[in-house]
Amino acid sequence: MTSRLTGIWQKFRAAPPAASDLAEPTPPVVPLTTILPAVDIAPNDPLLAYLHNVNGPVEIARLQMESPALAEMKDTGVVICVPLVSQGELIGVLNLGDRRSDQEYSSDDRKLLADLATQAAPAVRVAQLVRQQKLEAAERERVAQELKVARLIQQTLLPQSLPELTGWGIAAYYQPARAVGGDFYDFRTLSDGRLAIIIGDVTDKGVPAALVMATTRTLLRAASERLVSPGQVLERVNDLLHPDIPARMFVTCLYAVLDPATGHLIYANAGHDLPYATGPSGVIELEALGMPLGLMPGMSYEEKEVTLAPGDTALFYSDGLVEAHDPQREMYGFPKLREELAAFNGGDLVAYLLDTLHTFTGPDWEQEDDVTLVTVRYAGPSSVQRGHVAREGGATLLAEFEIASAPGNERQAMAQIAEAVAFLDLPPDRLEKLETAVAEATMNAMEHGNQYREDRPVRIRAEAGDGQLRIFITDFGGGAQIPEATTPDIELKLAGLESPRGWGLFLIKSMVDEMNVSDDGHHHTIELVIDLKKE
Amino acid sequence: MEHKTFSASIRPTDGVIAIDMAGDIDGSAEAAMNAAYAQAESSGSDPVLLNFSGVGYINSTGIALIVGLLAQARKNHRKLVTYGLSDHYQEIFRITRLSDFMGMYDDEASALQQIG
Numbered sequence: 125m126t127s128r129l130t131g132i133w134q135k136f137r138a139a140p141p142a143a144s145d146l147a148e149p150t151p152p153v154v155p156l157t158t159i160l161p162a163v164d165i166a167p168n169d170p171l172l173a174y175l176h177n178v179n180g181p182v183e184i185a186r187l188q189m190e191s192p193a194l195a196e197m198k199d200t201g202v203v204i205c206v207p208l209v210s211q212g213e214l215i216g217v218l219n220l221g222d223r224r225s226d227q228e229y230s231s232d233d234r235k236l237l238a239d240l241a242t243q244a245a246p247a248v249r250v251a252q253l254v255r256q257q258k259l260e261a262a263e264r265e266r267v268a269q270e271l272k273v274a275r276l277i278q279q280t281l282l283p284q285s286l287p288e289l290t291g292w293g294i295a296a297y298y299q300p301a302r303a304v305g306g307d308f309y310d311f312r313t314l315s316d317g318r319l320a321i322i323i324g325d326v327t328d329k330g331v332p333a334a335l336v337m338a339t340t341r342t343l344l345r346a347a348s349e350r351l352v353s354p355g356q357v358l359e360r361v362n363d364l365l366h367p368d369i370p371a372r373m374f375v376t377c378l379y380a381v382l383d384p385a386t387g388h389l390i391y392a393n394a395g396h397d398l399p400y401a402t403g404p405s406g407v408i409e410l411e412a413l414g415m416p417l418g419l420m421p422g423m424s425y426e427e428k429e430v431t432l433a434p435g436d437t438a439l440f441y442s443d444g445l446v447e448a449h450d451p452q453r454e455m456y457g458f459p460k461l462r463e464e465l466a467a468f469n470g471g472d473l474v475a476y477l478l479d480t481l482h483t484f485t486g487p488d489w490e491q492e493d494d495v496t497l498v499t500v501r502y503a504g505p506s507s508v509q510r511g512h513v514a515r516e517g518g519a520t521l522l523a524e525f526e527i528a529s530a531p532g533n534e535r536q537a538m539a540q541i542a543e544a545v546a547f548l549d550l551p552p553d554r555l556e557k558l559e560t561a562v563a564e565a566t567m568n569a570m571e572h573g574n575q576y577r578e579d580r581p582v583r584i585r586a587e588a589g590d591g592q593l594r595i596f597i598t599d600f601g602g603g604a605q606i607p608e609a610t611t612p613d614i615e616l617k618l619a620g621l622e623s624p625r626g627w628g629l630f631l632i633k634s635m636v637d638e639m640n641v642s643d644d645g646h647h648h649t650i651e652l653v654i655d656l657k658k659e
Numbered sequence: 660m661e662h663k664t665f666s667a668s669i670r671p672t673d674g675v676i677a678i679d680m681a682g683d684i685d686g687s688a689e690a691a692m693n694a695a696y697a698q699a700e701s702s703g704s705d706p707v708l709l710n711f712s713g714v715g716y717i718n719s720t721g722i723a724l725i726v727g728l729l730a731q732a733r734k735n736h737r738k739l740v741t742y743g744l745s746d747h748y749q750e751i752f753r754i755t756r757l758s759d760f761m762g763m764y765d766d767e768a769s770a771l772q773q774i775g
Contacts, residue, residue, distance in 0.1 A: 531686065532662050534718070556747040564719055614756045617726050618733055624726040627719040627755060634754045 131160035131202070134216040134252065160200060163219060165193040175207040176214040181237040182207070183229070204229055206241045210249035218244070270331055275300060276547065277334040281341055285589065286520060287311045287319055289384045293501040295474045297521045299444070299544070300494050306333040306375075307442045307494035308341055312348045319384060320348045323440040323498055324377035324396060324417075332370060340365060340375045340417065354379040354392035355425040362394065362417045362425075369418035376416045378440055387432035387502050392425040397443060402465040402473075403436030403502075409462075410438075437473045437501040439465065444495035445477070450484050460484070473499040478524050487528050487581065519589030526581040529570040529599075534563040537584055541595060544586050548593065548656065558595075558654060561635035564628045565597040565650045573599025573648050593654040602646040663715060667695035669702075673771050676704035681713030684721030696728055705737045708770055709761075712743030722755055729760055742770040 165172050171191040175182070181204050184197055197205065201221045208216040218241065223229065229237075286294045296309060306326025313319055322344055326333045343364050347357045357379050365375065378399060380391035391399070395416030401408045414425035432438060448456045464480045474497050481495070523544035527537045538559045550558065566582055574580035585596045612630050616622040633639045638653035665688035667680045676699040684692070699707045717725075732739050742764040744752065752758040764770040 535662060535716075553747065553750075557750075560718075560747070560751070567718060567720075612755070614726065614760070618730045618760065620730055620734070624723040624730065625720070627722045627726075631719050631722070631751065631754070 131162045131200075131219040132216055133162035133165055133219065134248065158221070160219070160221075163193055163196045163200065163202070165217070169193045172214065175205070175217060176209070178207060181205065181229075181234045181241070204234075204237065206237045208241050208245040208248055210245040215245060215249050215252065274329070274331045274334040277331070277338060280547065281308060281338055282547075283309070283311055283520075287313060289319065291503055292384055293499075293503055295472070295497075295499045295501075295521065297474045297478065297497040297524070298494070299491070299496075299523060301444065301491040306337050307444070307496040308337050309440070309496055309498050310341060310344065312345060314348065314352075314381070317384070319382045321380045321382060321440060321498065321500065322348075322377065323442065323496065324375055324394075325442050325494075325496075326375050327373050332373070336369060336373060336375065336418075339368065340377070344377070344379070348379075352381075353427060354381055354390055355427040358392050358394050358414065358417065358425040359423065362415075362423050363421050365418040366421045374416040374418040380438075380440070382432075382438075382500065387434075387436070388429065389432060389438065390427055390429050392427045394423075394425060397441055397446065399441070400439045400461070400465055401430060401432060401436055402439065402468055403433060405433070405436075407462055407465045432500075432502045434502050435470065437468075437499050439473060439477075440498040440500075442494060442496040444491065444493040445481060445497065447493055448481060448485050448489065448491070448495070451486050451488070456481065456484055473497075473501065474521060475524070482524075482526055487526055519587040519594070522586040522588055524583070524585045526583050527566060527570070528578065528581050529574040529576050530578075531570070531576065533570065534566040537566040537582070537597075538563045541584070541586055545588075545593060548588065550654075550656075554654070557635040558593075558652070561632045561639075561652050562595060562597070564632045564635075565595075565652060568628050568632075568650065569597050569599035569601075569648075573601030588656070591655065591657045593656055595652040595654075596649050597652070598647050598649040600646065601648040602643050604643075604648070665691050667691050669695055669699050672708070672767065675706060675708060675771075675774070676702050677708035677710050677767065679710045679713065683716040683718075684714055684724065685716070685718045686720040688721060689724055692724055692728065696731070700732070700735060700737060706740045706774055707732065707737060708767070709739055709741045710743050710767065711741060711748070712766075714743075714748075717748055717751070722751070722757070725757060726755075729757065733760075738774075740764070740770050740774060742766055 171193045202219040204220045206218040310322040326337045343361045347360045351357045376396035377394040378396040393412040394414045399410040412428040415423045541562045569582040580600045583598045587594045617624050636652045637655040640651040663682040665682040670677045678695045740762045
């Protein structure tokens with residue numbers, strides 16, 4: 125049986141593909157049949173419901189209903205239509221014209237068509253699903269790409285190193301959330317030796333926010349070179365940013381200038397979270413108020429001052445900290461921040477706050493917003509240099525998190541480290557080696573250090589500075605004998621004279637530039653060092 | 660990163676058996692890997708081809724499994740030939756010297772060509 129005309133209409137969920145997708149290519153030899161573009165059937169067309177319920181091919185000459193699609197079919201010479209039903213759903217309709225032989229469609233013909241429909245429907249359905257999946261995958265890919273670009277823009281603009289001021293310890297921590305936020309921070313050494321400290325947050329996410337952040341940062345840098353007062357800097361930047369910023373987008377910003385010789389800090393604020401100063405004499409909120417940048421022109425920004433004393437630490441931070449939620453959906457909040465700052469006894473404020481944050485959110489925290497912390501500690505003119513203070517001056521903390529000690533969780537550690545170091549743009553092979561080293565060190569920590577105990581998580585910390593990337597993996601297995609990292613003898617293993625196991629530490633050593641193991645009696649730490657200056 | 664459960668199936672090809680593997684080779688892969696190898700060995704195939712093209716992750720426990728497999732093969736005088744490993748894991752096979760005892764090829768065709 126050959127028909128003079130055929131067309132196929134398909135029901136699509138997403139945007140229908142271009143008309144050219146629907147038309148089948150006509151075979152080059154003598155055409156057996158003419159292929160028509162499909163007759164479109166609107167969702168409310170009664171023909172749709174009819175075809176959904178009928179069982180088998182339908183001679184449309186017999187149909188009478190108010191249906192634009194039916195009318196069009198009759199016009200274009202469709203004689204019989206065959207619904208394609210898959211899993212109870214009408215997914216398409218095959219339209220056939222007159223038989224070439226001019227004979228009527230016999231009941232045998234109709235049976236053949238019904239069989240064809242039964243065979244064809246599932247195949248068509250599969251093809252539709254595959255197309256749907258491809259569209260969705262392409263969309264996911266596009267979104268992932270955009271986030272990647274936005275993150276690269278953002279992270280390229282963050283300071284690669286921290287200022288080193290004698291008598292002061294400056295630390296910064298930046299952990300982006302999955303969706304790219306708009307946090308930024310910056311330091312500028314002014315011509316008179318004072319230090320400008322800037323922290324801010326752009327509304328919105330993605331590439332537009334990252335571009336606004338880049339612009340704002342540039343404007344702030346330029347203004348800081350010529351204008352001395354923080355209030356004036358924010359006024360100038362606000363006026364310049366306002367005409368160019370997309371509607372409903374704005375930037376919060378805290379701009380402070382520190383005199384390292386005296387501890388004097390002047391600051392102005394454009395809608396950003398209020399900084400704190402904490403020290404032996406308690407906790408103070410540094411309250412200066414002003415409108416976010418880019419909202420309205422001609423704003424003025426009040427300036428406030430405080431003098432930091434030796435032992436004090438100033439904290440600048442962004443929303444990600446105070447808006448973090450615990451498993452009961454409670455917010456960390458400002459009151460808790462004040463409490464924790466009051467309880468702070470000195471030392472590394474960043475590590476301390478991160479500890480309180482991770483204790484609060486628990487291990488399954490889905491981070492919603494970027495977490496940025498900048499601390500400025502006045503060690504004083506005669507401060508005692510402890511081991512870890514040296515890091516404060518030169519290293520940026522990239523990530524600090526805990527992994528529950530359960531088999532398989534090393535994959536999570538791998539993924540988090542990969543994300544934290546993404547902006548370093550390591551060559552793919554070095555990144556893979558790092559990931560392997562981190563996974564193996566984490567496995568080692570979970571199994572040998574923590575015995576896979578639920579109450580013993582592995583703590584992982586990543587820092588970059590002085591051309592090196594350092595990852596610390598710490599477990600509770602301190603005080604035990606540290607096994608020697610010898611090269612496993614594969615020949616002994618193959619001969620069955622030795623257990624096939626024991627590759628972990630050897631693999632780690634082979635994957636990184638340096639591996640150091642340390643023990644403080646309670647904790648055991650593996651340190652992985654990657655030389656960033658190497659090719 | 661999500662864990663992909665390991666699976667292994669055997670497939671005759673060109674007179675030998677290939678073990679097609681997919682997923683992560685870690686501690687949990689032991690049963691499936693050993694079962695597939697036992698099947699391949701009992702069929703008399705020599706060498707046995709190990710197809711790693713579906714494997715995205717091998718950790719040190721996985722390396723131990725492969726070492727165990729190789730030890731077993733040598734005991735029964737069978738050769739193992741591998742293909743489909745990513746560059747990263749080829750490097751790891753070199754560092755651990757696994758490649759000293761098993762050929763490593765990019766794909767099945769070149770593996771089959773080499774064993775003649």
